[in-house]
Amino acid sequence: MTSVALQRPFRPNSMLELRAGRATQMSDFDQNAFYVSSSVEGAVTTPVPLGLTARGSLGYLWNDYRVVTNVIGEPRHDTILSWAVGLGRNLGVHSYVRADYRRDVRHSNLDAYDVTTDGFVIQFGIGFAPSAGGRR
DSSP states (O other): OOOEEEEEEEEEEEEEEEEEEEEEEEEETTTTTTEEEEEEEEEEEEEEEETTEEEEEEEEEEEEEEEEETOOOOOOOOEEEEEEOOOOOOOOTTTTEEEEEEEEEEEEEGGGGGGEEEEEEEEEOOEEEEEEEEOO
């Protein structure tokens, strides 16, 4: 797996994130033992009123299978366009809550794998990492 991530703060408390990656994934499709997955994603996080933080992301992923499938006479190829929006709020120094809506639209050269999925996720997080200043 290879990946790179860049983060760039802008405005007070706002962040722009860019990610790209390439990985070999195990496969249970047809005679393919693996497929190669490549991806790019961008996200923006920024404060909004009422002490909330808004986050939006957009990503594109493509999967390439190497073995020819009998159904179409060529290797399978999928592309997935994803986007998400959400709101979060710190509940104290070491905890937060957030809610996100996500949509993934998959297009494949095999019609059976064309699918759109929607998801709504609520997260509660607790962290106990030491502060940046370390122990005193």
